[in-house]
Amino acid sequence: KRFSFPETYLADGPFGLRLLEKRKNTEQKFPTVNYPSSILIASSWDLEAARLIGASIGEECKEYNISVILAPAMNILRFPLGGRTAEYFSEDPILSGKIASSYVKGVQSVGIGSSIKHLACNNQETARKLNDVRISMRPLREIYLRGFEVAVKESAPWTVMSSYNKINGVYASENKWLLEDVLRGEWGFKGLVMSDWDAGWDGAAQMRAGNDIVEPGYEIQYNAIVKAVKDGTLSEKELNRNVKRVLEYVVKTPAYAGYQFSNKPDISGHIKIARRIAAESTILLKNENTLPLVGASKVAIYGNAAYNYQKGVEVKNISLHNGLISSGFKIDQPVTDAYEKHVGIVDLKQGDAALNNGMLLTTFNAFPDKPELDFSADQLKKQASENNYAIVSIGQSAGESLDCTSNDFTLSENELKVIDKVCTTYHAAGKKVIVILNIAIPIETASWKNKPDAIICAWTSGQEMGNAMADVLSGKVNPSGKLTVSFPVKLSDSPAYDNFPVDITYDWVYAQHGFLPRKRLPQNELLVKNVHYTDYKEGIYVGYRFFDTKKVNVSYPFGYGLSYTTFSYSNASVKRSKGDWIATVKVTNTGQVAGREVVQLYVSAPDGKLDKPEKELKSFAKTKLLNPDESETVSMRVTDYMLSSFEENNNQWIADQGNYKALFASSSRDIRQTVEFTLKNKFEEDLHSNLLKLK
DSSP, rough: TTTTOOOOOOOOEESSSOOOOBBTOOBBBBOOHHHHHHHHHHHHHOHHHHHHHHHHHHHHHHHTOOOOEEEEEEEOOTTOOOTTTGOOOSOOOOHHHHHHHHHHHHHTTTTTEEEEEETTTTOOOOTTTEEEEOHHHHHIIIIIIIIHHHHHHOOOOEEEEEEEEEEEEEGGOOOHHHIIIIIIITTOOOSSEETTTOOOOOOOHHHTTTBBSSSOOOHHHHHHHHHHHHHSSSHHHHHHHHHHHHHEEETSTTTTOOOOOOSSOOOHHHHHHHHHHHHHHHHEEEESSSSOTTOOEEEESSSGTTTTOOEETBOOOOHHHHHHHTTTTTHHHHHHHHHHHHHOOOOOOOTTTTETEEEEEEESSOOOOOOOOOOOHHHHHHHHOSSEEEEEEEEEEEEEBOOOOHHSSSHHHHHHHHHHHHHHHHHTTTTEEEEEESSSOOOOTTTTSSSSEEEEEEEEEOHHHHHHHHHHHHHOOOOOOOSSSSSEEEEGGGTTTGGSSOOHHHHHHHHHSSSSSOOOTTTSSSSTTTTEEETTTTOOOOHHHHHHHTTTOEEETTTTOOSSEEEEEEEEEEEEEETTEEEEEEEESSSSOOOOOOOEEEEEOOOOOOOOOSSSEEEEEEEOOOOOEEEEEEEEEHHHHHHEEEEEETEEEEEEEEEEEEEEEHHHHTEEEEEEEOEEEOOEEEEEEEOOOOO
């Protein structure tokens, strides 16, 4: 109080500001918007969309006196079963970094701070507070740190959150190499570092490492800090450095400036933004002369997920069923009545905490555990005769603090039965079937995707899911989303399959260790693979880098997504400009309706000192809305540094001289134009920070 430093408040996401709408001792409500999930925002491949979402969330924070939003989460999607897949962006670090940068710029454009998280390697939820990520320097830098590097350099977030896990034996929040040498020394980060909630255990080590705030802070950490200062193992200079960073954060906040928050953000305007971006980011996986639907069509809606879309963050979500009705579709009411009776009244809260064995969980797409409704053959036949289309909605949930299981990857017997019976019956009547995937992780699609006429991946679409789907189905919005993660044919195809906690349950981990371990594991304890430690043996070969290089079939490749129109690419070029490479290509709408295209720029490197993937994403661009026959030339910039790989022995980034190929693509497996360009001189950038040695 002597220095007029106010209290400042931080709030969690992940899909918008996480606050209670109703509070004690007041009739006023404090609504927030439940935005599309991070993976859906990234599926837009649209930097402006990410910025707009960030700015909307930032405005809600500012008007509710929140100084920092603990988002975005931007860890790499290493394996399909990751519990926080919906909260992350992509399997590719460049895409993750660019989308995160735009999100952060949006949040901070209104004077609110953003906290990018979780630095680093929080790629599994199973035993996340115990797990030791064992990884070599090259994949650590090229895959798991590079996205954070892009976000830090391009958007200067106010804060960075360190992760729960260890990296090569050292907790991230106690890792001076990571937080001081790399984050601040190499990348130039000037802000505040905070721990994840309950991360690490040694308060003094966290202070020495440059982890400025320990959240929430326990007496054991406080005592460790005081003891270390008294015995000289933590200097007052180090502690003052951390305090200085905290105060530098405080003086940037609206609270310090005395901002008079209103408690009345523009919720109605933000809902419109959430609806539009959810619709535009939707991924059209299949469309055989089916979508958009003919106006005034009568539709039967099947699947539990269409009727119980959860209420999120105290704001009523729009179910698929209600969204279609409000958009003028005629709904088969007897089918709806049967499902509503079967499902019952569901009031789950997305983004709210659910208690599980004493553990706070954040759920994404939480659905009740009920089998799908099974209509008889005669009932289905009658329904097919009375409707123009059938829609089958499939839901898949996930949650923070635990990973999914192999059963979550595959559809249940009941779900497969619904798809099969509906498709067979409706096709016999000459009618079309659309499957909508309201999912929080990639799922198995190869075994059934040939049956329906159209498939839509909606991911976790936020509170406007039903309205957004109505916009897409009706053709009001032409979907332009592209996958940010590969859909494998089967789980075992994934390069991380043997090094991920597949089917290791939370209950087992909890029984072994409890929820909040506040001590190191005893040296003589038997370490369990993929629980106490995880080997990242696939190295840099994550996602499409593995599938495309090793020629492994996928159900849907990275970057894939259809449109209601078609596009051609022409006049591709790569030219040197001010030391960088400028890649351009002309995109023309060759179809019948307006649409947007995502151009993905991959680069194939010449043979050189280091083994390289077949191709790697280096940049991307999204066109404006192009009318039929309209064209746009998009431009993408690539630096020599972006072409480089990390050479571990010499602790340096290198890009070999020689002929490179720029691949202008609509997905990682749909290359439209190829241009060769030559790097005449080898690129080298030496680093002086010490290597983080494997134990």
